[in-house]
Amino acid sequence: MASSALAATGMIALASSCAGSGEPQSAGRTPAASAPVRLWPERKPAPQPEPGTGENLPAAVPRVPRVPSGDIREANLLTVVKAQVAAGSALGGGPQFDSGTTRKIDACAAEPAHCPVRKPQYRDLTGDGKAELIVGIEARDQSLALWVFKLDHGVVTRIMDAGATPLSVEVANGDLILREPTGTPGYDTRTVYAWDTRTRTMALRSMEFDQADPATPAPEGTR
Numbered sequence: 001m002a003s004s005a006l007a008a009t010g011m012i013a014l015a016s017s018c019a020g021s022g023e024p025q026s027a028g029r030t031p032a033a034s035a036p037v038r039l040w041p042e043r044k045p046a047p048q049p050e051p052g053t054g055e056n057l058p059a060a061v062p063r064v065p066r067v068p069s070g071d072i073r074e075a076n077l078l079t080v081v082k083a084q085v086a087a088g089s090a091l092g093g094g095p096q097f098d099s100g101t102t103r104k105i106d107a108c109a110a111e112p113a114h115c116p117v118r119k120p121q122y123r124d125l126t127g128d129g130k131a132e133l134i135v136g137i138e139a140r141d142q143s144l145a146l147w148v149f150k151l152d153h154g155v156v157t158r159i160m161d162a163g164a165t166p167l168s169v170e171v172a173n174g175d176l177i178l179r180e181p182t183g184t185p186g187y188d189t190r191t192v193y194a195w196d197t198r199t200r201t202m203a204l205r206s207m208e209f210d211q212a213d214p215a216t217p218a219p220e221g222t223r
Contacts, residue, residue: 117136
């Protein structure tokens with residue numbers, strides 16, 4: 001009996017020692033998750049925009065020869081750019097260049113050193129295994145026009161039309177990512193465009209206020 005009592009006492013002491021040194025301690029009650037509460041449920045929702053009124057709808061670029069091979073690299077870059085510039089808002093929105101930038105675009109073949117059209121980039125953004133054409137055009141105010149074109153049965157078709165003042169432009173897992181300055185030290189805006197199979201465009205996926213990438217140099221005038 002005495003040995004049993006001593007053993008029981010030892011077990012109690014051991015348990016007390018473990019509880020005091022190793023067992024996790026409760027942090028208190030966890031608040032129960034609650035479902036979202038809709039404010040003003042009686043308010044009538046805004047209607048969906050009418051088809052064709054958006055600024056980033058797919059549009060065939062007029063006056064550009066078809067590319068039967070299916071390789072957009074065979075489409076002449078300046079032909080595509082000039083056709084897009086000439087079409088302007090007729091394709092459903094887009095950046096409007098100042099006359100000086102337009103003249104430089106027209107003179108790109110004769111004066112390549114002053115051409116505002118950056119080197120074309122070819123990346124698969126739609127996931128079909130074929131490259132799309134990504135075009136960047138510099139404007140005088142340090143903004144960048146960003147256009148993306150794909151081939152639709154051989155027809156050069158614009159699937160993205162956006163303007164930005166980016167610190168950087170990246171492609172990751174088929175997404176086109178822009179980082180832009182915010183005016184708040186240490187923070188950038190991170191905007192992601194991704195292929196949308198419903199609209200058949202590079203649609204705006206997300207835009208967030210993010211910590212600045214220390215590897216990205218600040219633009220002139222903000223240092």
